[in-house]
Amino acid sequence: MTGQPDPRPSRRERPAKPALTRDGIIRTAVALMRAEGLTRVTMRRLAQELDTGPASLYVYVRNTAELHAAVLDDLLGGVDLGPARADGDWRDRLVKVLTSYTAVLFEHPGLARSALVARPSGERYLDLAEALLSLLDEGGVPGEQAAWAIDLLLQFATATAAEHAAGEKGPADTEGEWAALAAAVRGASHERHPHIAALGADLLSGPGVARLNWGFHVLINGVLLTPRPDTPEGPTAPDAPTPPDTP
Numbered sequence: 001m002t003g004q005p006d007p008r009p010s011r012r013e014r015p016a017k018p019a020l021t022r023d024g025i026i027r028t029a030v031a032l033m034r035a036e037g038l039t040r041v042t043m044r045r046l047a048q049e050l051d052t053g054p055a056s057l058y059v060y061v062r063n064t065a066e067l068h069a070a071v072l073d074d075l076l077g078g079v080d081l082g083p084a085r086a087d088g089d090w091r092d093r094l095v096k097v098l099t100s101y102t103a104v105l106f107e108h109p110g111l112a113r114s115a116l117v118a119r120p121s122g123e124r125y126l127d128l129a130e131a132l133l134s135l136l137d138e139g140g141v142p143g144e145q146a147a148w149a150i151d152l153l154l155q156f157a158t159a160t161a162a163e164h165a166a167g168e169k170g171p172a173d174t175e176g177e178w179a180a181l182a183a184a185v186r187g188a189s190h191e192r193h194p195h196i197a198a199l200g201a202d203l204l205s206g207p208g209v210a211r212l213n214w215g216f217h218v219l220i221n222g223v224l225l226t227p228r229p230d231t232p233e234g235p236t237a238p239d240a241p242t243p244p245d246t247p
Contacts, residue, residue: 020052022060026070033071038110041067068114073122075111078104084131094135095216098157101128102212105161112161141223149223156219160212178204 028049033041042064047054061067080100083093105112129150136146185203188196196203206214 069118069120072118073120073124076124081131090135090139102157115158144228
C-alpha cells in the first residue's frame, strides 16, 4: 500500500539558513525589541526568531545582559551628535547631545531601565563618549575630570529616562501617582515638615525638559569647579561604591 506523499519539503529543498553573525543577531534583537519590547529579547526567544538553538547564540553573545548592552549600543546611533561639531556655547551644545541621548531612551522605556546597568562598548557608544569629551575639552575641563564627568552625565540622563518611563504602568497610573504626591506636598504639616510646606507646589514645578536641562548645567558647572581626588592609576572602578573606612 502506497502512503500519501509528505507535503513538507525535504531538508534538501529548504532554502539554506543564513549564517549566524554577531551583527545579524543584534539586528534581529533590535527588531524584536521594537516589535515585542525588551523583556521579550531573551536568548531563547531570539534563537526561535533565528530558527536555531540558544547554544548557537552563545558563541557570539555571552548572555542576555551583553545582548541588551549591544541593543543599546545599536540604538545610540539615533543620538544627534551634530551639536558637538557646531558653533555656539559649548555648555549648551553639550546639553543638546545629552538631551538627544535621553530622548532615545524615552522612546524605549524597557531599554532605559536596562541601561542603568548595561555596559555598551560598541562603536556608537564610543562615538557618543568622544563627542562628550570633545565638548568638555573645548570648555577647558581637565582630562582627568572629563574622564569621570561623562559617566556622571550619562548616569543622570539614563536615570531620568528610567524614572519617567511608564514601563508596564499606564498613563492613568502615572498621573495618579503624581496627583497623590502633589496632594501630599500641599497637605504637608508646617510643624513637622516646615521646609516642604514653605516650598509647596514649587517642589514639583517646571516642565520636565527644563528640569533636565537645569540638572545637566548643575553637573557641568560642578565638573568645572571640582577637581578629581587622587586615585591609583588604572581601570579600577568597581560596580558599586566602596564603603568608607570605619574609624
